[in-house]
Amino acid sequence: MEARLSSRLDTILEDKVRDIRSGLHGPGYKLPSLRQFAIEQRISKSSAVEIYERLVALELIEARGQKGFFVRRLRGDSRHKSPVNEALALEAPRRGRRSLLKYHPSGGWVDAQLLPSDALRSALREASRAPLSDLMSYSDCQGYLPLRNLLSDRLLRAGIEAGPNEILIADSASMAIDLICRLLLKPGDTVLVDNPTSLDFAALRRLHLANVVGVPFRDGQRDLDKLAELVTRLRPKLYLMASVLHNPTGVNLPAAQAFDLLSILRAASVYVVEDDVYADLAEEPTTRLAALSGLKGVAYVGSFSKTISGGLRCGFISAEPDIIEALATLTLDSSFGLNSLTSIIVFKLLKSGLYRRNLSVLRNSITRMRLEMIRSLREAGFEVPIEPEGGIFVWARWTGAADASLIAETAGKRQVLLATGPSFSPSGDFGQYMRFNCTLAKGTAFWKLFREILADAERSVCKGGA
CATH class of the missing domain: 3.40.640.10 (Type I PLP-dependent aspartate aminotransferase-like (Major domain))
Structure with a gap:
């Protein structure tokens, strides 16, 4: 039994080391609380403490008092990076592997079916x-x-x-x-x-x-x-x-x-x-x-x-x-x-002349999709503080207890890639915001899954504070 547990902890540790060194969790990324991490990995809190201590010993993370544990800048990495850039770090290793995702509702391109x-x-x-x-x-x-x-x-x-x-x-x-x-x-x-x-x-x-x-x-x-x-x-x-x-x-x-x-x-x-x-x-x-x-x-x-x-x-x-x-x-x-x-x-x-004719159809389609997305986001619990004047993006604020990084991490486990507010900020602001693309975030199946993701993220916050 102890051998199996040790092997399980080693596997979890190796996964976290790989995530940090590959850039999936970049410098400044906040790790889940010990309690939350234990729940997510289905291990005891003492085992979670052991894993975090080993990551600290490897100089991959650091404790910041009551604020929690954060990923450190790797040695030899002198590049200037945004202090909080989770979505960009997620995007980089997966940019060429979208086929592994179920949904990419935050992408910066128009759905190919509309082009x-x-x-x-x-x-x-x-x-x-x-x-x-x-x-x-x-x-x-x-x-x-x-x-x-x-x-x-x-x-x-x-x-x-x-x-x-x-x-x-x-x-x-x-x-x-x-x-x-x-x-x-x-x-x-x-x-x-x-x-x-x-x-x-x-x-x-x-x-x-x-x-x-x-x-x-x-x-x-x-x-x-x-x-x-x-x-x-x-x-x-x-x-x-x-x-x-x-x-x-x-x-x-x-x-x-x-x-x-x-x-x-x-x-x-x-x-x-x-x-x-x-x-x-x-x-x-x-x-x-x-x-x-x-x-x-x-x-x-x-x-x-x-x-x-x-x-x-x-x-x-x-x-x-x-x-x-x-x-x-x-x-x-x-x-x-x-x-x-x-x-x-x-x-x-x-x-x-075909390009000009398609543009008229494309703009009309995007306008309809954008209005539908704003309605769906508001029904799901988001605010849209700035009404977009056109285009494919909706900049929305989550009104629940979970921050955008936790929602994005929860979504990643369900093969959904989200772009969080801090990724769009040179100072790491907008922790409750996300960018959505109305041509990519659509369909009954997506919204059903997304609501489940939001509910899971909210439950994690409640459990972490219990």
């Missing part, structure tokens, strides 16, 4: 008929010229005047932002982001060793007084933000606030990266900083992965000519060119 698959197949056939020089040769260092000409026309309709020489094609919006950061940042530079902000923006600390600082985002608007104070005190190099369908709240930048925001940033020479990857999902005309500024001090980033295909990686940057030239040189030095085939496919699809 223009027939139009994409048609564009693929059209692209195969392109001249051999386009299909077989290395691309222009700024990207496929016909697509840049087309993008110039599309940007003009959004009020952004940008010629082909002010546009660079990238293999994704993520690559575009990474290129800008590599060009303009050095380790230790301060970057401002909204708080909350996109998961990609929150990861800058890790990718570029930047000092990432959040600008308070309350009631759908940025705190401009705090922004002015941060700009004066920290002298940031960049401000990464989304004017349209802010991620994760789904609201747009008010026109009146846009002028004041741009004035504050211009006065301090803070360069703006305006991420507009959800632009084509917007239901109403919206102000862009790139349009107000004439691209002076602003780089505008777009993408088609959200509205055509996540597998078709194609994004772009619009900026002043000297910035575009420097980014093109950086692209040439790092990869000797771009993926011209995807650019040809996107060009053929946009020219066909």
Whole structure:
């Protein structure tokens, strides 16, 4: 009996060590209380104490007084990480293994069933008929010229005047932002982001060793007084933000606030990266900083992965000519060119008119799904403090006793991956919040399972406090 118990404890310990060292539980992650851990693992409290003591001895976790046990930063890991980033840590090891999940209701993409698959197949056939020089040769260092000409026309309709020489094609919006950061940042530079902000923006600390600082985002608007104070005190190099369908709240930048925001940033020479990857999902005309500024001090980033295909990686940057030239040189030095085939496919699809027709159907479907999701979340016990103005996301607050990390951990055991509020915050705030995607979180079976997860998480809190 003792041998079997020892083997069982060793197995549990090995699992926890693997979870921590793989990044599944990142630095700052709070472990369950001893009582809760014992219940979850079906072991005695003394056995739970033994496992935690062994994890402390391995310097993987640490006790913080009455607050509980937390994962430590691993030795030799000098990367700057968000203090609480559970959902991002969960996402990383599973990004390529979605087939192991039952549901991924927090993902950042549109459900593939809503995307223009027939139009994409048609564009693929059209692209195969392109001249051999386009299909077989290395691309222009700024990207496929016909697509840049087309993008110039599309940007003009959004009020952004940008010629082909002010546009660079990238293999994704993520690559575009990474290129800008590599060009303009050095380790230790301060970057401002909204708080909350996109998961990609929150990861800058890790990718570029930047000092990432959040600008308070309350009631759908940025705190401009705090922004002015941060700009004066920290002298940031960049401000990464989304004017349209802010991620994760789904609201747009008010026109009146846009002028004041741009004035504050211009006065301090803070360069703006305006991420507009959800632009084509917007239901109403919206102000862009790139349009107000004439691209002076602003780089505008777009993408088609959200509205055509996540597998078709194609994004772009619009900026002043000297910035575009420097980014093109950086692209040439790092990869000797771009993926011209995807650019040809996107060009053929946009020219066909099928893309525009599908967008109307897509927006209508998303609007219906978003309203259904808000209703379902409220019925399940969530609040939606900020009503989204469009897009796929709903930013919701759980009103029960369990925090988002406990709900996410409970969901993970049921093969459901959730994105918790602290993952969207450079300071680890929003502990009761989660981001939901209305095109992925749907169906009677999902909501039945999700309600069970919420009930299990609440019971864990009650048992832990008993």
